[in-house]
Amino acid sequence: MDIVDQIRLFIEPRSIALIGVTRRTGDGHNVLENLLSDGYNGKVYPVNPGADTILGVKVCRSISDLPPGIDLALISTPRDQVPQHARECIARGIKALIIVAQGMADVGGEGAALQQELVRVAREGGARVLGPNTFGVANAFLNLNTAFVRFDLYRQSIGAISQTGMFFGGTHRRRLIGKAIDLGNACDIDFADALQYYAADPQVKVIAVYMEDVKDGRKFMKVAREVALQKPIIAIKGGRTPVGGRLTQSHTGSVAGRAEIYDAAFKQCGVIRAADMDELDDLILSFWYLPLPRGRRVAVQTNTMGAGVMATDALSSQGLDMAELAPATKERIARIVPRWLPVRNPVDIGPSKFVEPDGRKIFTESVEALLNDPGVDSVLFILPSRPPPGSDPIGSPDLAQDLVRRYPSKPLVCWVHSADVGEVAAREFMEAENMVAYPTVDRAARALARLANYAAWKQEMQAGGA
Template sequence: MDTKAKNDTKRITPPHFMLPVEDYRKLTAPESIALLGVTRRTGKGSNNPLEVLLEWGYRGRILPVNVAGGEILGYPVYTSLLDAPEVPDLAVICSPRNTVPEFFRQCAEKGVRIVIIVAQGFTDGDDDGVAMQEDFLKLAKEKGIRILGPNTLGVVNNFNSFCTSFIGFINPLAPVGVLCQSGIYVVGNAGLMGGTGLCIDPGNSADVEYAELIGHMARDPRLSVINIYMEGVTNGEKFMEAARDAVAHKPVITFKIGSSPAGAIAAGSHTGSMTGEDRVYDVAFRQCGIIRAETTDDVMDFNKTFQTFPGIGGNRIGVVSISGGAGIIAVDAFARYGLQVAELSEATRKAIADLSPDWFQVHNTIDVWPAAMKYGYPEVYRQTLSALLRDPGVDAVICVTGSFLESEKDFIDVSGIIHEAASEHPEKPIVGWTYGGRWQEYIAKLEKEKNVVAFSSLDRAVKSLAALYHYHHILQPRAEESLSAFYGKNPCLSLPAAGKDALELISHSPSGFMTQEDAFTLLESYGISGVRREKSENVDAAVAAAERLGYPVVLKISSPDITHKSDVGGIRLNIPDAEALRQACAEMLASVRENCPAARLTGFLVSEQISGGMEILLGCKRDSQFGPVIVFGTGGVFTEIYQDIALRIPPLDSDEILAMMDETKISRILKGYRNVPAVDIPGIVKVIMSFSDLVMNHPSIQEVDINPLLAQPDRLVVLDARILLG
């Protein structure tokens, strides 16, 4: 694999909103730093950032500021930043909330461009805190100051011994970049991530946010993987563009908290973040190519896997084991995570058969125990592993080994054999699963040479190998393609003529639900065809409309106040003639008035009755972080019961739309199933693309519910639609 070509970072234009390079340098590698409000206490439990900075070995110039003046740890203390002899690259306000406004004013007057605010209690606190934050953000905008925080431990840069934390901690150096919204990921990274190279905590993200920072980490050759600990984002569109850019350079692993209702409330009180609907975040991550970690163990596992292996040739995996049962566990895990059991070549089968008893059936996965009884465990393990790695149809190997206690005299250590094989075949990852009483010790032994990774469970081993495959063969290529296809475009800059017609219609519509006739007109302006229909103010007009359309017809009540018409008797199907239509009108009015006495009634909508076809749901809901979210799935009156839907965040291309459709059960029927003919799939894709343009071009559209969109072999038509403006 040509990993050099895949890691070429010069061919992709950085997002325009990235933090300027000089500002990023001052934030992460300042030549001088001011510590405003630094405590005079020192020693254990003092929480003194100056003490931590010195313990880390920072070599830049330090300007402590405390109203009491004097000296701290041998450094002269200035009573005001205005008295300092220079303008620092970075100012850290490390004092309680009530002192922040004055210290920030000093930073502004001194001409500081980058400020970290450590204190809590702003948007994550009370109304006074919110007002304080608004005030210093206003001053920052006037003076051109960028702010990290509030509610942050700031920056940890292991490459140049720089740390703004007031809590001392051990931080092993590792090629991992971290963006986080919690101090636990700063001070606890050794256990959670295995160490870091560079860690930035945006805190409440009042100003500087993930999207402005991740591109710099993506282009840092010292980092091989990026971790994000996320509670929420402020601008989903910017985040997705920045994340796609980052994934095109290196793997991005995200651990998103607040997925449960209780967790979302806790996150809101922690950083003031709007965590948003977890399902939308999940879709956003998948579209960007982000690998979502379900647990902190996943983060650690994925980190060491990406640090150890520069790539993987494919998803065909060989397994060498001392247990047949372990092989079955592996195969089950492959199915869960998208890997395949490698088909062994004839040469590989023969090499293994020559070691094995005559009765042994050679197939992948390979249980070496029968052969080991004849030739000895180490030699059989060596030859079997070597045969698998030589096989061109095997992309990686999982090694299952025991790690038993000293009292178990039959335990034989094969870690040296595995290391030797890994050195001879560096292009093929070797992942270990070890079980037994000494598993921790044996994992450390397997990973000592840094050419193998090992785990305490087979599921974790397979999951990590799958992450490696999916990134290099699916996520990274897709991110590169989508960057050139979509981003940097603003669909609102050049509306098509139809879009201008829609804008005219929307601008003259009040907030709330559009009338159904206006909803149909709006959709048709984007080429999304509605059923033939006529609006009728009374019963006689409805009968006349039916004569023009031709029986049978569908009758619907027309009201801006009724969204689910079938729930109140507001829909009648298959009306065969004028007499039945008059009766249906009378019964409908009575039912609606009984169920919705306050609803405004504006007449009837009469439309042609269409038989056959599949009922599809196509909708949109505007998310507070990510904007419009497209919904596709099974339509009809049982939509909410079936819950057969898939989501995507536009803009969308045809591949993304087809992938969304394939996630639903109805997609299999749409392609033709038994006696059900296939419908117009390219037509559906075209409709969804037009629908995506509609909701992107018109931000006042808050919700759209097309249900159903009737799909037939040669026709797609909207039978019902509601659109909410706001």
């Protein structure tokens, strides 16, 4: 069985044995409750020596009573019992084990010894282990979540690999996770293994990673570079400061390496590093929805020059260029701005209402002129969250999406300023598909820069390989 098939047992299981399911609430009990209420479409076999049914599901008295051919066992028992239960599962022919227990290598000492024993048992029995200290896996496409915490699952083309359960809840915008693998202490299955699974998975387009440490750096780099050429890998590095790094040892038993080494390795492999959770969010959405730009030249449409100045600062700080507009572009835009206003980039359509009463026309004419300009690689438009009274709204998600359909090779992104993100106009843009609205222009610029950098890295790699 190759690694992709091995990981498939974890994340696409047809049947799951649950070891350590209490009769009332508790971790294993909650997992069963979640699997049932989510409508997991495989079979579930809870094991408990003292019950006939739990939550209406027939219970096996012992692991040895389980039917043969089960894909995955989730072991939720206290740490001391884990090696013995792993042994029994392997004896029943189960090749994939999720170990939930904390208090192993993450606390060291006796816990670390227990983890070593677990690894030895698995190796000898030819089984693979996810964890310990893990939520396990989530797969929205099978209504599967092995965490004892409830999460809403959405069938989105995003696969997460993490050393924490935090990402099962998705990122803080739109819960952007369709599949998740929590490596926990990563005693066996590691980042490279999970990356290979996602690379082969047609349901996943973007890979999101939260990494504290990688034990086999050489293996990771080889695999990451191959996978990054196929799908964008966006990574947050935990333990990037010396004091944070010392802490990871007591979180997942990892010794987090120096941040600069990871930064250099990520860069070489085409892994896109996100500085924080906001950026993770932005990049997942950007790489999911937007085409890769051909270059670094950005054109901006704004309704106020204050915002235009901020956009120019933000793009320039990120190493992007303000596009020089072609004469034909300027002529087209000149028709919808007052004569006293010079046409340049950023295009200020604030005073356009004095010339053209139709806000939809102002928006479409100027944004289309920019998209149509061969010297423009990406377009950013800036709108207020509310139009002035008596004025037409300038732009709308449907107008923008129509332009996306007609100019599919250039990223079109948006900043809705002065906006409570809860406001209707802002929400509509934030939730529109196939385009991305950012809450600040600095975040818009950062995301456009990451797209351009990744595109350049891919080109370079492909040129080098040719």
